[in-house]
Amino acid sequence: MKLRNISYILLTIMMTFVFTSCNNKCKHKETMWIVDVKATCTENGSKHEECTICHEKLGTKEIKALGHTYDNQGICTRCGYESTTDKLVYELNPDNISYKVVGLRIEKNTFVSTIIVPSEYNNLPVTEIGANAFSDCYFIKLIISEGINKIDKDAFNYLRHSIDLVLPKSIAYIEENVFGDIYLNNVYYNGTIEDWCNIKFSNSASNPISKATNSYILDENNEYKEIAKISEIVIPGTINRIGDYQFLGFDSIKKVTFSEGVKEIGNSAFAGCENIAKVEMANTITSIGVSAFAGNSSLIDIVLPSNIKTIESKAFTHCGNVTNVYYNGTLEDWCNIEFIDQASNPFYYNDRNLTNHFYMLNKNSEYEELTKLVIPSTVKKINSRTFSDFNNLESIVIPNTVETIGEQVFSGCTSLTNIILPFIGDGNNINKFGYIFGNHVPSSLKEVKITDAKQIAERAFSGCKEVESITIDGVATSIEDEAFSGCTKLNKIEILCNITSINRQAFSNCTSLTSITIPNTVKEFGHGAFYNCTSLTNVYFRGTLEEWRSIRIRNATSTPESYAEHIYVLDKNNEYVEIDINN
Template sequence: MNDKNIFDALRDIDPAWILDAAPQKRSSPLRTWAKWGAIAACFCLVVAAALGIVFWQRGTEDPNGGSPFHTHVFGEWRITREASCSEYGEQTRLCACGEKETQPIALLPHFAGAWVIEKEPTIKLPTPDDPTQREPGLKCQFCNRCGAKLDEELIPATGSLGLAYAINPDGKTFAVAGIGNCTDDEIIVPENFCGYHVTSVMKGAFNACEQLNSITLPETVTEIGEYAFRGSSLVSITLPEGLLVIGDTAFSDCDSLKEITIPASAKIGKRAFEGCYALRRVILSEGIQAIAPYTFQDCWLLESVSLPDSLRSIGEMAFYDCSQLKEIHIPPSVTSIGEHAFSFCGSLKSITLPKRLMRIEIGTFAYCYRLESVIIPSGVTQIRDGAFRECNKLLSVSIPDSVVVMGDYVFGNCSSLERITLPEGLTVIGENMFSGCGALQEVNIPDSVRRIGENAFEGCDKLIQTEGDIGYVGNWAVSCDRSASHVVLREGTVGLIDKLFYDYGKVAYVTVPRSVKYIGSRAFADISSLKEIFYQGTCEEWNAVEKGENWDQYSSWYSVVFEPEQTDQS
């Protein structure tokens, strides 16, 4: 039924028919209105039903003018393009009405095949430029579906043939034991031997080996044994990054070795590079904490050393007699420098010591003939014997107030040193501390000093002031004319150095002023001619004078005379 038919039918309904169908009674107005209301309601229901049919019919029509829509019923999926490892596939399905639905198919995973060796490792490549070059091999893994390369790995060089090996105590690894039957002069040690890792170079393996020019160690090697390469003709070596131990004297006397880089993890043994006369350059990697004693002793041509910030200690004689070493930066992390660590570094010109250093050990910079300046940090409390002895070019030294003890010969024979300020708080000046400092013109002796060793200022002719038979530095009596028999110390003298009159055979009478507070060790010892010490004070004051050990040992019978007339028979 179309729209026109519905509305024609509604128009043809005669209301009178409805009224005639009812019994013909005289109706009240109320009943009449009720009848017309019912008729109106029926009419509305009919119209609503008609409109619903119309709109439902329009909603099912194809907007393109075709047949009405229906629910698609698709068939099975059919693959129209196969997927691969590198390209998506496609599948479709059809409805009876001809509608087609398309869907992609995911990439397939690679299907790894067996490893394929693309390049064999070699022992030697006979090329004109380098007839002994070694190269690793290469193996690759490909996808069996698409042929794409999935992975590749280097095959370690097969290494030099004929080397001798020994099984390690763990029974699972090998050590290189020596040159064996190998005729190569450029050795490559392989990672594996008989299917087991090579993890060490045996003690003395290449000791005194004269055919050795270079050696490359694999990353599997963690230890180089004692004297492993000692005295060999080795020129260069590549140490693995994972190396843990370099044994004592491992490379000592390798007098052709030119440079070395020591990995961060390595612990260096004593004398490891001692006597490597041709060694010019050393790099210690960040992470190394200690340089063992004598490590680079007698490396005469060593010019450059790179020390890491991780370094904590430098062992005794570590750079002894590295005569070409011109400069070295000691990192602030260093807390100790051993005895004679830089002795005989004749080209070293300047040095700045780290702030954490507590003391300068015996002979640390002795015989550094060209050393011109030194800055000593404020944390140092002791400068020990001969620390700067024979530093002929030393012009200035800054000594902080933290220093309380200075040993014997600290600046002995520093012939260019002109002036020095000793720190307040210094208590001891060691013997021969400034002996031979002929250019020295100015030294202050702090009030805190209680002892000065014998000959502390011997040969300091520009410094010593002579008055009578006594030579003075400040208010200390430091020398005496050996021919004098009657000696008078000037007023204001506070101390006598050790052995001031020791074994002076002619001294008979000595006048000591009341100002004297310190008499050094053996100051009046072994004086056979001594008859009288006249002290210009009381007996109590004399007894209060601080006297050093054996101050009058083996002297003949003498008297100490006081003011007023008090006598002490000794």
């Protein structure tokens, strides 16, 4: 027992010696920092250094406050603090129940990392960012809180550096030139495509997407989706009007579908969206704005609605690859559409090496290509440019019930071979055949029939160098000076109306003319009426020999007898008989 006690005493002494010796000799070669108080976003923390061998506390240090890290709602991701910028300057709106931000109370060109525009100030809502509010400020991120609905013009005037921008779903109106002088790195919009369609942009410099390097919008899962990765957009029927400049900068879109309920497409709504290949419009759409699809160079297929009434100027300007147009209405509806200028028609800028195809619904509600046009008798007026650049159209029939035809209706119809129409010109004051072709009669056109001509005016068929056959009926009483002059390919003409005179040089230089039919009502051939008609072979006069001999002749080249090989008149049986030209 004594021996055991002695051993215990010796062991205790030995252990005490060892620990005392270590404490005296520890060099604190291995240390570590231990956090005593954690730092928060706003308060400092502390930590101490301690020897890992002897655990002696060697010193203390302060841990700086971490500061807030904000998400795109202006809420700190660490502590949940909802931040504002305390140096903003506010002004009470005229309604006296809301504020707008009008400036930032800092020195000119002073750097501010992040500006957060709050949704509330002095217990009243903040609804607006005023004109020039952030001019000459220097910051790298602007977060606009939910509730702000308007940004006034030039709000970011003279910002010459790049920033990130967060726009709230509530934004409804952005005035002109807000983003005209600004460089945007990233734009985050806290709404969906449907919400985006409710924003009104005053001009192209109002839309931030067109200025941004990267832009994001919320998808159906309320997650940000990069706009550069959106290839198809469906406009919901809850949107009445697609606003002006709405989708500037949405360059990746390949297809746009408009749901039933959408009624209008605004000016430049999809301008510059050069990757759009197909547009499908709901039948509820009635108008397409100025330059709505301008510069959509990849656009090939367009479905146009039955209720479309107006297509504004340059709506499809520089859409050079449009090939197929599918129209959901009737021919009568199509003739009533108002095309403001040539580029209102989707085919106008088509590369001339491409063949255009226009489809309409048949009785079986299936699309059928229109190559032979027959205007319904219910149509009274065909608006300007209605069939402009329908370069696959082969023939046209227009009934006498049509009273007016607009300018350039058939310009660019380069496959057209024959046309039947009631009058020459517009049916009112213009009496030039080339009027309906934009004064460029297609070289493919060979046969023309006028069924109810009111007059055959001076130089009426000027430029018809490739037309081979013309038939004219109606109530015209004369063929005016040079009406067919220079129609060098014209080889046959039938005049069925009761004209009384063929005036000066009416057919001069019709060098291919071989056959002409003349009514018995003619009383006079003007000077050089048939000058240089060197190929004239057969003249058919719908009267007697006596009537033929009674026609007044101004000079030698006035009469077709100067060139014709054969002249035929009617006998008592109303049959043609040849007369002796030399007798």
